[in-house]
Amino acid sequence: MIHKTAVLFDLDGTLVDTLEDLADSVEATLREYGYGNADGTPVHPLSAYRQFVGNGGYKLIERAFPAVTSETLTAAYRRFLQLYGANFCNKTAPYNGVLPLLDELTKRHIPWGIVTNKPEVQAKQLVDTLFSAYPIACVYGGGVVGRPHKPDATVTKMALSDLSALPENTLYVGDSDVDVYTAHNAGMVCAGAVWGFRGAEELKKTGAEILLHHPLDLLKYL
Numbered sequence: 001m002i003h004k005t006a007v008l009f010d011l012d013g014t015l016v017d018t019l020e021d022l023a024d025s026v027e028a029t030l031r032e033y034g035y036g037n038a039d040g041t042p043v044h045p046l047s048a049y050r051q052f053v054g055n056g057g058y059k060l061i062e063r064a065f066p067a068v069t070s071e072t073l074t075a076a077y078r079r080f081l082q083l084y085g086a087n088f089c090n091k092t093a094p095y096n097g098v099l100p101l102l103d104e105l106t107k108r109h110i111p112w113g114i115v116t117n118k119p120e121v122q123a124k125q126l127v128d129t130l131f132s133a134y135p136i137a138c139v140y141g142g143g144v145v146g147r148p149h150k151p152d153a154t155v156t157k158m159a160l161s162d163l164s165a166l167p168e169n170t171l172y173v174g175d176s177d178v179d180v181y182t183a184h185n186a187g188m189v190c191a192g193a194v195w196g197f198r199g200a201e202e203l204k205k206t207g208a209e210i211l212l213h214h215p216l217d218l219l220k221y222l
Contacts, residue, residue, distance in 0.1 A: 002189060002210065002221045006165035007105065008156065010174035010182075011116035011123055011141075012053060013196035015098050016130060018118075020091040023049045025084035026064045029076050035066060050197040054176045056117040056142040056149050057081065081119065088122060089129055095195055097215035102134050110222055111163040113138035115156050117149045117178070138162040151181035160186070171221060177206040191218060 012018045023046050030036050030043050037043055044052070044064060052063040061077045068076075105112055113136060116123050120141030127139050140155045148154050160167060172183035175196025180203060183190035191210040192203030200211055212218055 002171075004169055004171045004189070004222055005110065006160075006163045006170040007110060007112040007218070007222070008159055008163070008170060008172045008188070009112065009114050010172075010176075010179045010193070010196075011114050011118055011126070013050075013175035013198070014095075014173055014179070014193045015114070016092055016094050016126065018088075018092045018126070019046060019049055019053070019197065021088055022053060022060065022084065024090070025080055025087055026052075026060065028083050029061065029080045030064065032079060033065075033072070033076055053197060054117065054178045057084075057119050057122075058143075081122070085122060085125070088126055092126070092130075094130055095215060101215040101218060102131065104216075104219055105222075106134060108222070111137050111165065113140070113159045113163055115140045115150065115159050115172075115182070117142040119143035151178050151185050153182070153186040156182055156186040156188070171210075171218070173212070173218065175203070177202055180206040180208050191221065 009015050027042050035043065052060050057080065058077045061080055062073055065073060065076060118141050120143055123141035124139050138159050140159055142149050160170060167187035170188055171191050172179065172188045173191045173193055175193040176198045180190045190208045191212050192208035194200045194211050194213050203211060210221060
C-alpha cells in the first residue's frame with residue numbers, strides 16, 4: 001500500500017466543479033466577438049469543455065474559438081478573464097466529499113497545496129472563496145510571466161518546497177493527462193480523480209498509479 005505524508009491537488013475538475021462557469025464565460029466571450037449562435041444556443045455543448053480545459057485559460061479560448069488571428073485571441077482571452085472574474089462562483093462548488101477530505105487532512109496535520117493551470121489570480125480568488133477555513137500551504141496557477149505551465153515540473157517543485165515535502169512522499173491528485181504528466185515529471189505518484197472532467201480511461205491510459213472514485217478514497221494512501 002502506498003502511504004504518503006503530503007498532497008498536491010489540481011483545482012478545476014479535482015477539488016471544484018468549475019465547468020459550467022467556465023463554459024458560460026467562454027460562450028459570453030464568443031457572443032461578444034460575433035461568434036455566437038444566432039438563436040442564442042451555446043456554440044459548444046458543455047461536454048466539449050471537458051476537453052477544452054486543462055492547459056490554462058488562453059488555451060481554453062484558443063480551443064473554443066474558430067481560426068482567428070493571435071491578436072483577436074489575446075483580446076478575447078483578456079475579455080474572458082474579465083467575464084469569468086465576475087462570474088467565477090455562480091455555479092461552481094466543491095465536489096461532494098471534498099470538504100470532509102480537507103477536514104480530515106487538517107485533523108491529521110497533513111500539509112497540502114494546489115498547483116493548477118488556471119490563471120493564478122482566479123485560482124486564488126476561488127480558493128479564498130471556497131476554502132478559506134483550511135490551512136492551505138500554497139496556491140500556484142498559470143499566467144505568470146516566466147513560469148511554465150504544467151506539466152512542466154518547475155511550479156510543482158516550488159510547491160513541494162512550500163510543503164517541506166519530498167516528491168517521493170507526496171501524492172499529486174488530478175483529473176487529466178496533464179496532471180499525470182505533472183506528477184511524473186516531478187517524481188511523484190499520481191492519484192487520478194475519476195469524478196473529474198476526463199474520467200478513468202484517460203487517467204489509466206496516461207499512467208495514473210491510483211484511481212480515486214471518491215475524494216475520501218485518498219485517505220487510504222496517507
